[in-house]
Amino acid sequence: MSHNSFGHLFRVTTFGESHGLALGAIVDGCPPGIALTEADIQGFLDKRKPGQSRFTTQRREPDAVKILSGVFAGPDGVQVTTGTPIALVIENADQRSKDYGEIANKYRPGHADYVYDAKYGVRDYRGGGRSSARETAARVAAGAVARKVVPGVTIRGALVQIGPHKIDRARFDWAEVERNPLFCPDAVMAEQWAAYLDEVRKKGSSIGAVVEVVAEGAPPGWGAPLYGKIDADLAAAMMSINAVKGVEIGDGFAAAELSGEENADEMRAGPTFLSNHAGGVLGGLSTGQPIVVRFAVKPTSSILTPRRTIDRDGQETEIVTKGRHDPCVGIRAVPVGEAMMACVLADHFLRHRGQIGG
Amino acid sequence: MSHNSFGHLFRVTTFGESHGLALGAIVDGCPPGIALTEADIQGFLDKRKPGQSRFTTQRREPDAVKILSGVFAGPDGVQVTTGTPIALVIENADQRSKDYGEIANKYRPGHADYVYDAKYGVRDYRGGGRSSARETAARVAAGAVARKVVPGVTIRGALVQIGPHKIDRARFDWAEVERNPLFCPDAVMAEQWAAYLDEVRKKGSSIGAVVEVVAEGAPPGWGAPLYGKIDADLAAAMMSINAVKGVEIGDGFAAAELSGEENADEMRAGPTFLSNHAGGVLGGLSTGQPIVVRFAVKPTSSILTPRRTIDRDGQETEIVTKGRHDPCVGIRAVPVGEAMMACVLADHFLRHRGQIGG
Amino acid sequence: MSHNSFGHLFRVTTFGESHGLALGAIVDGCPPGIALTEADIQGFLDKRKPGQSRFTTQRREPDAVKILSGVFAGPDGVQVTTGTPIALVIENADQRSKDYGEIANKYRPGHADYVYDAKYGVRDYRGGGRSSARETAARVAAGAVARKVVPGVTIRGALVQIGPHKIDRARFDWAEVERNPLFCPDAVMAEQWAAYLDEVRKKGSSIGAVVEVVAEGAPPGWGAPLYGKIDADLAAAMMSINAVKGVEIGDGFAAAELSGEENADEMRAGPTFLSNHAGGVLGGLSTGQPIVVRFAVKPTSSILTPRRTIDRDGQETEIVTKGRHDPCVGIRAVPVGEAMMACVLADHFLRHRGQIGG
């Protein structure tokens, strides 16, 4: 079952609400003997952390992770995983709950308020409760562990579109991603986006985006056809991230316009492929080429323009979502997408090893 | 685990290869007391069946389903489900294995041949074996059962794009879908597509497509956030279908270009929504609006133009895929997409009822 | 979820009723490249098959297994598993449904009739439907595949008690098990049991039994503490067999009377253990010693002495269960227990290899 768990052999279960005491994850099934300290995880959390530029929410969270279990320092003093469940906890610090008074009784369009009430009859409305993007900190922490399970694999993400503005593929440079606060691989576009986002932010508006995550170094054969296909798991993983509305692998929706001749990734000795329309996945299995996933993130639903809605009693009203919000929630989705890619690959690496050996 | 199973409370496990003795599915967890005969399933299989128009493969398969277990005729003579596993078997008739001799040793670009060998070291190469679209017959059979589990829900699919040719939304008519062999909801476009596909077919080429599946009647609250979100499960379900490279919910990738104001689905008393950019899903839960999923299907990889490839020994060679193939495999993906939607909804209906009651 | 599935990486899903068209299993996750034919499975089915001596039901079933998928003959002609789901089907032949007319409306004490009606509101009453021991044929078929996944492991079962008559441990001889129709490892006791069972059978009565299954050759470390412990999975596996009411590992209930000194299995270099009170499992992990499981089978509930019961309308009545039955259903449980042991070990072997490698 998968209410709040993800993966099978490498299995992540998260808990926590935006304004509760803490959030976290249990990582179960991690192989033993892998060096792991809090510092290994903290770097990735820092990358996702809010309040680092004017383009993300001004909520200040240290996002300091604590490892409660599953590691042990051997005689040589190096702390390693022991094969038992790794509990990761991040305390909530800057909760500022008073900001959220109004939303206790009104449903914010685009948010999960209404449907949580419809399902559960009760909801922790503070900051969106469980449905807040704050939960993605737990994903990033788990993803940091997952990366260590597949050490030969490089996983990198970038923002490739904000609103109507797409990067120029000819200028794509992974090094550039590290240099700007927008995870933009195109130095020219990074500046245009910054200006554009300033406008969006000043209007109290928000805008959607597209994230691309690429994994290099996975060998051919990972995946479990037909219902544990690696692309099916990646689709679920990315779609489970807050605000994501679409996922594609390789050419994705563009493949609908291709002929069979154009789409065929021809092969030469190596084995090697002459192109990668498939995005590194055929028949649900990795091909050995880079695994390329893109996902669309809708605009932040919290905006300053009043929107029509209803309250908990079904009465018609209006709402303006004050508080601290991201003008483009897609930015902080980049490290989250990387983390989900890492979790899927770690799981499939272990599953493959289980069924096939090696 | 999910090698070849899908769903949790309503759980489907499929088996079978393209040219094996039979393929089929076990549907486990179906509630008892639901009227079910082979005829209920056969209608959906006939819709997917190959060889029905010049636009699909000319393989002739009766696709006659047999129910081996899980049903029983009570004293009133009506055959109903008993709550025990329902085994559905479809024998393969027109196997014509000799067509596939060449592919035993060569990898067809775009197909799963290479990766199956890379993973398993052995593969049933006849007609693509397990990775053949023939397996989708089992999905359609299971989907027919799933529909009966959620009787108030209407699930319909249509083809909305072939190659560069998209339907005109203003002419969208579900009734039209039944009238042409291309599941096209736009009568004008249906004729254009037919002419276009004739060209594609005559060239021995193929073309991609986009399928849209809509479910109406699901109440708000189905779904299991955060890792059993209904949209995450739909994404996995659709991505697991052969040749699918992208999935989107509601506005999908177009949401990347929207502002928060545009994207917000405002609410009025009812409760009702004034728009459905969300495609019927917020926070991973159904909103009560139509659930709208689209998925991109790549062009059939089997084409008559020679492509460069390698053989099992790694030697460079060329291949032309003869045999009987769909010029646009997206066409027959329509009933398959409907079936996957039905399976996801049946599962989430039962899961919701389990956790919440009612 | 586990309605009708068992195991995780090596996963068995069964279907079928006693008097339906067929029963069977899908074995999912089996590693590829393992030689497998129907003959490999048939031998184990024959061992379990009814009607082979006067001590088991006289129902005549060929129990001929057919493999529908998941195997393929490579160029050398040897048929091997391909890593895809293996569907195993056994047709029901000698159904003789007319014998079971009376039980359509009356609940047989000790059988599942009443609870199936209470749960499902409908049941296939013919021969007990899904709750019939006939389903264990599917387990034995799956177990035959499982054995091939752990080739270095020897799995053997024996009957060690019938009613009050226990074997003499000093006379325990595995070779003897093959020589008598009661799977008795004690030649002297085998004769006493035969005479005793003749009496039981002539009275139209039945009697309980205890089965012991031993696996030798599993290395230390299989199992997944704390909730996938190998002994926990064995307990579930054995308890899931029809009529089983108790399971114990190693000394089992006798351990309640031991002191810590007596119970400790001391170790010497090797590593080796000086005793095996633990039955080959410590902390949920295999120790490398023989894994020893015993389970208690209650007497067949179908007996010729009238018992008080109620009918479907809740009216009080009596019932005599005619038809063909086993005087001691524990006998045929021996190969079933072996099969369940094999399935648990195959699953844990693959899981261990997944998490740890090697």
Place this chain on the structure above:
Amino acid sequence: MSHNSFGHLFRVTTFGESHGLALGAIVDGCPPGIALTEADIQGFLDKRKPGQSRFTTQRREPDAVKILSGVFAGPDGVQVTTGTPIALVIENADQRSKDYGEIANKYRPGHADYVYDAKYGVRDYRGGGRSSARETAARVAAGAVARKVVPGVTIRGALVQIGPHKIDRARFDWAEVERNPLFCPDAVMAEQWAAYLDEVRKKGSSIGAVVEVVAEGAPPGWGAPLYGKIDADLAAAMMSINAVKGVEIGDGFAAAELSGEENADEMRAGPTFLSNHAGGVLGGLSTGQPIVVRFAVKPTSSILTPRRTIDRDGQETEIVTKGRHDPCVGIRAVPVGEAMMACVLADHFLRHRGQIGG
């Protein structure tokens, strides 16, 4: 998968080592709207807590539980579950790690030291690490939540045997269980056991025991045949508890000696049963009668008499397990057995409601 998770719709995942920072559980799938505070859980933890009498380990742990997520105080101030994951954390206080120096390199017979090293190559040896009975605190905390999910069901446990001394069934009195520190339902035997255990303790020895857990009030029909049978899940649940070597339902192993006539639980209108040999389970489904489970607990492996063993280098040596230990670990297993019963019932209640409704 189930490394460290238990249950499906009501799913418990535990983490933590004996001497780590903390241990705990995530309870996922709990229905919303159930009143729940830390005090509701604390009472059950106190019952299990060590150091409460001279018969249990003298380790002093407050075992104070903290709820980190999944609850929320509505407008009426009552804190209720929200349907999201409930994280329960218990900090370790009295760790006294220095006691455990010797066991870092030597394997204690009867403990999991050797097999953890064999599997994982590394282990947290302090107090047994993950394999310590300390983990059962997390089970008891989760069980306290589970009880609230099935409010009409009464779950009680008792110790019915210590070493060779069994209670007198004629004196069985649930009220007595609350009056003595041994959870003994037989006042006379409670005093005998106290004297007997004093002897055992003074010798630095230990002794096994049998625990009985009874659930009253579950309706007929809970369970998921054939591989999610309620008795199979109970068997796994109990066998997964530290030191448990056998599980039985109803008459259990005694059923091996019964005839079909004796074993049949006859029925009368009501519906009601005239006896309960079945222990409340037939065909894997609850019958509506009390569900009766017993499990055997081996003697504590930590004893003061030297035992032969090997060290991590395979060298032969001896070990005496000092530190603070329970002379009869079966005593504290009583609340743990109750908790596991509660978890199984909560899971099956939700699963039943999912498949059947109501």
